[in-house]
Amino acid sequence: MQKWKCTVCGFIFDGDAAPEKCPNCGAPKEKFEKLSDEKAQLIERSRLSNALHVKLITLLTEVSEIADKGVKDNLDPRCREIFAQAKEMADLIAQRSRTEIQSHIGKGKWG
Ligand SMILES: [Zn+2]
Numbered sequence: 354m355q356k357w358k359c360t361v362c363g364f365i366f367d368g369d370a371a372p373e374k375c376p377n378c379g380a381p382k383e384k385f386e387k388l389s390d391e392k393a394q395l396i397e398r399s400r401l402s403n404a405l406h407v408k409l410i411t412l413l414t415e416v417s418e419i420a421d422k423g424v425k426d427n428l429d430p431r432c433r434e435i436f437a438q439a440k441e442m443a444d445l446i447a448q449r450s451r452t453e454i455q456s457h458i459g460k461g462k463w464g
Contacts, residue, residue: 356393357385358464365396365464392461399462406450413447416440 357371358364362378371385388396416439423436457463 354393356388356396356464358388360384360386363464395462396464399457399464403454403457403463406454410447410450413443413450416443417447
């Protein structure tokens with residue numbers, strides 16, 4: 354599908370033609386530029402990957418909270434160690450995913 358970018362706010366519109374006005378900032382149709390097929394494909398691909406990162410971050414945040422409860426519960430040293438490791442790894446991977454999304458935005462892998 355063709356994509357149009359609002360040159361005022363960056364909103365990406367999917368459609369055969371630019372919208373009458375930007376759904377985000379209200380700029381008129383003339384402010385939209387058609388993206389090249391290459392750029393449109395990159396955005397399409399990136400939407401999936403970015404959505405997966407967001408889902409991962411959401412689940413890892415839940416893992417971190419569960420693990421934190423286990424650390425505080427502290428039934429015995431082995432349990433505490435497992436929960437502490439789970440929290441550490443969940444936090445690390447979530448932060449890597451955030452960093453990756455941030456770099457995607459900088460490279461136009463977003464929209
Ligand atoms: Zn706009």
